[in-house]
Structures are given as C-alpha cells and as structure tokens.
Amino acid sequence: MSQFDIPAFLSTLTRRAGVYRMYDDAAELLYVGKAKNLKNRVSSYFRARGLNAKTVALVARIARIEITVTGSEAEALLLEQTLIKQHRPPFNILLKDDKSYPYLHLSQHPFPRLSYRRGKRRGDGRFFGPYPNSGAVREALNHMQKLFLLRSCEDSYFNHRSRPCLQYEIQRCSGPCVGKISQADYQRDTEHAVLFVQGKSRELMSALQQDMEQASETLQFERAAELRDQIDLVRRIQEKQHVEAEKGDADAWAWADWQGIECLHRLSFRRGRLVNSQNFFPDNPAGLDVSELMAEYLGQFYLGGHAPEGVPRDIIVDIDSELMESVVAALELSQQRRCYHVRGVRGQPRQWLHMAQENARAGAQNQLSAAQAAKQKLLDVQALLKLPETPRRIECFDISHSQGEATFASCVVYDQDGLNKSRYRRFAIKGVAAGDDYAALEQAVRRHLTRLQEQQDCPDLLLIDGGKGQIGRIQTLLDEMGLGTIHAFGISKGETRKSGWEFLWSAGVAQPIVPDAHNDGFRLLQWVRDESHRFAITGHRKARAKSRGQSGIEALPGVGPKRRKALLLHFGSLKNMTGAAREEIARVPGISKKLADQIFAHLHGEAQE
Incomplete structure (x- = not known):
C-alpha cells in the first residue's frame, strides 16, 4: 500500500452524507461510493479485520481519497451513479452498466396506475425522476403504496377484477377495481402522491391536515386517525431532493x-x-x-x-x-x-x-492534514539520518532496463506537500555500456543537477536506489560539481531482497544504517524509492514496447506512409524487400533511383555517400 496517512485523513472527515472517490498512485479512479455518514463509511475500509478479499485488494492500492459533501443521501446516490457511468471505475464492476435511468410513471387513466419504468419516456401519463437505481424507485413505490394506496396492477388485470386482490387486503391499495373508493377520492390521493414525489412537502402536509380537520368536524374519527398516521409517515420519509x-x-x-x-x-x-x-x-x-x-x-x-x-x-x-x-x-x-x-x-x-x-x-x-503529515514525515527522516536540518525536498533516482535495452532513469520528488508529480523527470540514457548502472546513474544525476544548479534550486537530500558502490559514485560527482552540501544516501535491499530489510548507505561509511522496519522516516524513504522504481520502469516499458512494436520498414529513410504502402504492396514483406536488387526497388511507384539507393544501403547496413 502507498504511504497514505489514514489516521490524519480520517480525523478530518465530516459525518455528513456524500460521495467518496478512491485513487491509486497513478491518479486512476479505483472506486466511487456514497455514504450517509462519510466518516463512518470510509473508516470501515481501514479496520483491522472483517474485510473480504476484494476490499483488501482495493485498500492496498489506495493513494488518495477525495470526498464531495451532498445535501442528502439521495443526492449522494445520484452523484455516485453519474460518476460511475462517467468514469467506470474497476472496483465498481457491479454497477458498471449502460442502462438508462429508472423513473416512476403515473398513467393517464380514470384510476391512474403508479409503476416502475426504465428507458425512454414514451407514451401517455407523467414521469417522475430519474432515480439513481431500481432500488431507489422500488423503495419510493413502497412508501407511496403505504401512503396513498394507489394501484400498481396492469390495466388488463384491473379491468377484469370481480373482488379485491391481496394488495387491498394488506392495505397497499384502495381497491378502485371493485369500487371500494370513488373516482374523486382516488383523484385526491393521486394529487397527494404527485405532491409527495415532487417534494412539495408543505402543500402536501397542508392538504392532509385540512382533510383530517374536516374528518374530525364531521365525526369521521376513524378516517381522521388514518390521516393522522399518514401525516406522521409523510413527515418521517419526505425528503426534498433539490439536486434533482x-x-x-x-x-x-x-x-x-x-x-x-x-x-x-x-x-x-x-x-x-x-x-x-x-x-x-x-x-x-x-x-x-x-x-x-x-x-x-x-x-x-x-x-x-x-x-x-x-x-x-x-x-x-x-x-x-x-x-x-x-x-x-x-x-x-x-x-x-x-x-x-x-x-x-x-x-x-x-x-x-x-x-x-x-x-x-x-x-x-484535508489538504492541511496531508501537508502536516508530509512535514512530520520529513522530520522523521531528519531524525533517522541525523541531518542538521529538516530536508525540504527529497529527490530519488532509479534505473530501469532489460539487459541494457532501453535504459531509463527516473527522478521523483517528495516535498513539504507530499509527492510533487509536476517535478518528476525521466532520462533516456545514451552512450553508456549496456548494464552499467553506475554510469547511467551518474549521467542522469549530472544532467538533472546541472539544470537545477543554474536555477539555484537544488534538493536538500538525494536518495539513490543502490548500495555502497552507487552512493560512492554519486558522492564523487557531487563533490566534482561543487554540490557537496547536498546530503546523499543509498537505499539497498539485503540478501533476502524483502521490503523492510533495506540498508541505508552514506558515502565513505563502512557500515550502513539498519533502521527499524516500523520507523516512519524509513517507511517514507521506502515509499519514495518504490515510487521512483515505478516511474522508471513505466518509461522503460513504453520505450521497449515502442521499439519492439515498430516495423523495420518504418525506419527506412525518406519513406512516409504512402511510399511504405507502395513498398509493401510490391514486395509483400520486409524480408522480400531486403533480398531485392536496387533496380527492383526503383520500380516501385514513387521511389526514385536515388531513394532506392538509400533504401538498399539502409537495408544492408552500408554507408551512404
């Protein structure tokens, strides 16, 4: 897991509803989630036990978490759904679909039907929504059936009933199919339902209270009690979704x-x-x-x-x-x-x-918390390395290659605000013998510090991924450049090559520093070294893939896409072209005799005049 300061972040989290977004070291969005209580929900990912394998895999990759506070959990649901559809995070696989948003539909009928509808809003009636998912629609339907007793059955079922169905028996429908409610009363309940779903709580409460008072005045105490319970239920579940x-x-x-x-x-x-x-x-x-x-x-x-x-x-x-x-x-x-x-x-x-x-x-x-954590880590590094002052900026170098192919060096930067990716640099190493990591490191550090020396912006601490030999070579370079005041240390793994068993080397010292694996300063240096390795190997892999993926014909001098296509059509392959004579190459449309000579010389490794 990356050096994400969990306690510092969690201590600043609000208990409001909202959405959280989890990112990895490469700033790729891993997961989007919503929470009624952000502090409780996000904290649950970092408990000591009880996590399943998928959650552990997610937590291991988290480098940063961003939050958005919303006005309600419903708003959080909507924003979560929008972000998932927009970014398709890999850990939201269960929610990654291309379905349209669901709606509530109120049909155009003397006794309107209230139902679930997904897709384009076609046909008669009124649509309410959209809702974040089908569960939210079904929950709304459940509440509205309890409150307003509107029917949910199909018209074909409604038209052929001779006695009340189970929905009427469990008080989820007022039984309009068999005349248990008048059309006027059903229309009143429909109007109340529309006010409810539109979030017009004041108008709805006022209408219900008037009905309750009227029922009391006419001595319909049972009806008044039903309206009283309905008002109480509305008060508990009504939520204005102003985000929608x-x-x-x-x-x-x-x-x-x-x-x-x-x-x-x-x-x-x-x-x-x-x-x-x-x-x-x-x-x-x-x-x-x-x-x-x-x-x-x-x-x-x-x-x-x-x-x-x-x-x-x-x-x-x-x-x-x-x-x-x-x-x-x-x-x-x-x-x-x-x-x-x-x-x-x-x-x-x-x-x-x-x-x-x-x-x-x-x-x-959150930014303040991260900045304070970064400063504390730099203080821990100072104590570990016994430096006279707290380093303001650490720069770490690493080398990556495959048996000398596509050698790249990386420089990553950690300062008082944490990793400063705007200052990351990669160096393509040229003119160095294959596998000579010492010379490659020296070339990268020299090129980098020459520029910084001109700008008077040198780092306070250089960290080299290497042992006694590498740090000795870099210290000699620093002295040569007049930059001996920059503290330089190497970090190398022991014989076991296990993380946590590294040594820290200083030039001219026979014995390395062997830190406690749980030392916060040491863990920061490990993290910066790992980041440098990741950044170096990424550049190396891109260069290697490019060189291996490039056809030999693309390197021919003076040959663009049109001529390349003509050559391939004529010869069929680079192998056939290599075995052809100069005259045969010159017969290809668009290839002059002079260009044919250049192509022939390039294919056979001959020097050109």
Whole structure:
C-alpha cells in the first residue's frame, strides 16, 4: 500500500452524507461510493479485520481519497451513479452498466396506475425522476403504496377484477377495481402522491391536515386517525431532493481558508444533477484579494477550456457583479450564447452555493492534514539520518532496463506537500555500456543537477536506489560539481531482497544504517524509492514496447506512409524487400533511383555517400 496517512485523513472527515472517490498512485479512479455518514463509511475500509478479499485488494492500492459533501443521501446516490457511468471505475464492476435511468410513471387513466419504468419516456401519463437505481424507485413505490394506496396492477388485470386482490387486503391499495373508493377520492390521493414525489412537502402536509380537520368536524374519527398516521409517515420519509430539480445548468464556486490552506471548490450541475466536484488550490503571487482572485481564476478556467462539462448557463459565485462582468462578456462571445452571474442569495442557487462552501472547507481541511503529515514525515527522516536540518525536498533516482535495452532513469520528488508529480523527470540514457548502472546513474544525476544548479534550486537530500558502490559514485560527482552540501544516501535491499530489510548507505561509511522496519522516516524513504522504481520502469516499458512494436520498414529513410504502402504492396514483406536488387526497388511507384539507393544501403547496413 502507498504511504497514505489514514489516521490524519480520517480525523478530518465530516459525518455528513456524500460521495467518496478512491485513487491509486497513478491518479486512476479505483472506486466511487456514497455514504450517509462519510466518516463512518470510509473508516470501515481501514479496520483491522472483517474485510473480504476484494476490499483488501482495493485498500492496498489506495493513494488518495477525495470526498464531495451532498445535501442528502439521495443526492449522494445520484452523484455516485453519474460518476460511475462517467468514469467506470474497476472496483465498481457491479454497477458498471449502460442502462438508462429508472423513473416512476403515473398513467393517464380514470384510476391512474403508479409503476416502475426504465428507458425512454414514451407514451401517455407523467414521469417522475430519474432515480439513481431500481432500488431507489422500488423503495419510493413502497412508501407511496403505504401512503396513498394507489394501484400498481396492469390495466388488463384491473379491468377484469370481480373482488379485491391481496394488495387491498394488506392495505397497499384502495381497491378502485371493485369500487371500494370513488373516482374523486382516488383523484385526491393521486394529487397527494404527485405532491409527495415532487417534494412539495408543505402543500402536501397542508392538504392532509385540512382533510383530517374536516374528518374530525364531521365525526369521521376513524378516517381522521388514518390521516393522522399518514401525516406522521409523510413527515418521517419526505425528503426534498433539490439536486434533482427539473432544470438547472450551473457551476457553483466557493472559497475556504482553513489555517492558511486556501481551497477553491467547484460543483457542476447539468440538468439539475450534480455531475462533478473539484478542488483547486490556486497560487496567488500577485497578492489579490479573494474576490479578484476568484474572478481571474474563473476566467482562465472557462476560457482555457478546462471545464469538462462545458461552460454552464449560470455561474454561481458570491462575489461582486462588477468583477464578473468581463468574465461573463468574454464567455458570451466565445460561446455565442447568454451566460449569467448568480450571487446565490436565494432559491436553488443558494442551496448549491452552500454545498460548494461545505466542500471547500472539507477540501482545505484535508489538504492541511496531508501537508502536516508530509512535514512530520520529513522530520522523521531528519531524525533517522541525523541531518542538521529538516530536508525540504527529497529527490530519488532509479534505473530501469532489460539487459541494457532501453535504459531509463527516473527522478521523483517528495516535498513539504507530499509527492510533487509536476517535478518528476525521466532520462533516456545514451552512450553508456549496456548494464552499467553506475554510469547511467551518474549521467542522469549530472544532467538533472546541472539544470537545477543554474536555477539555484537544488534538493536538500538525494536518495539513490543502490548500495555502497552507487552512493560512492554519486558522492564523487557531487563533490566534482561543487554540490557537496547536498546530503546523499543509498537505499539497498539485503540478501533476502524483502521490503523492510533495506540498508541505508552514506558515502565513505563502512557500515550502513539498519533502521527499524516500523520507523516512519524509513517507511517514507521506502515509499519514495518504490515510487521512483515505478516511474522508471513505466518509461522503460513504453520505450521497449515502442521499439519492439515498430516495423523495420518504418525506419527506412525518406519513406512516409504512402511510399511504405507502395513498398509493401510490391514486395509483400520486409524480408522480400531486403533480398531485392536496387533496380527492383526503383520500380516501385514513387521511389526514385536515388531513394532506392538509400533504401538498399539502409537495408544492408552500408554507408551512404
């Protein structure tokens, strides 16, 4: 498992409902989940026992977790479904399908039928939804049958009943098929059901209370008691799903500052559904105030094409309209349609803005937790290596090749904010004897530090994947370059080659440092070394695959796609072409005599004039 600081992350988690996204070291999305209580749900993945094999495999790959706080568990369900369909994470295999969203359907009939419907909204009647999955629809149907006793049977079944069915006996239907309820009363229940599914709780409660009072006044106490129970049930299960409004094409932006960590959060709504959630941690070199910084950032974000969902109709951000005028005008010119700045002071935009503010605070808290954990790890490294000062930046080098083929060196960087992937570098090693790791390391470190020396931006600690010999060679190079003040250590595995049994080498020292396998500083160095190895071997494999996958004909001088096709049509294979005479090559359409000489010389390894 990567060096993900679990306790620090879990300590900052909210207990609100929301969605969590788990990523691996390569920033690939592994899993999307929803939770009624984010802290409890995410913590359950990291308990000591009781996990199945698939969950253990997932947890072992987690390098980062991002969260999005939502207004309710229903909103979390919808966002989870959207993200799964959009990204298809490998550990969400049970939910990876191409099905359409399910709906509730109320038919057009004197006694309307309430039923489950999936697919395109065709035919008569009214549709309500969409819902995140079939389970959510069936749960809604279950509640509504209890509340309003609407029929769920097919019209063919309804038209041929002579006595009440079981649904009537268990009080899940009012029995309209056999005249147990009048059409007017059934229509009233239907109207109440529509109010319920639309989330119009106030109107529904008011209507039910009026009916209850009327029943009491007319001494229909049994009916009044039924309405009282119905009101109580509505009060307990009614939930307004404002994330699923009938309309809404907007981005909500909010800013949070938490103990010096500044986070800008974006929630993206399309057709009323929350489809994306992003944290940004912008630099502010010009020292702009928050409103100016947000306006400038939004302009760069949208005009630079960084919004994967496109430019929305409404941009909800609580800053002065004068600052947004130029941004909105530029967007209207680029999109050739109207755009609006919304402050989010009332209605639906206010709720979305509040959600963005909550997520901005959560993002800042998580970032602060990660930064504090990274600084503590650097302090642990200082104590382990007995350095005079805490290293601000560690750079680790590794070499990867296959018997000298496609030799690559990697440099990965860990600083006070954790792994800094923007500073990762790969070096294709040239002019070095196959398998000479010492020379390959020296070439990569020299090229890298020469550039950093010019920029006066050298690291505090160099970590080399190697033992006594490698670190001795690198220390000689550092002294030669006048960079002897950079601390350099090698990390090598012992005879068993097992993780946790590594040695740490310093140049000129006969005995290595043998750390405790549970030392936090040592574990950080192991993690950085493993990351360097991963990054190096990735580059090596790509280069090797490219060289092995390239046909010899693609390397012919002066031959592009058209001439390559003509040569293959004429000769059939590179082998036949190699056995052909110069004159035969020159007969191919598009191949001149001079080019035929060049191709012949290349195929036979001859020097060209």
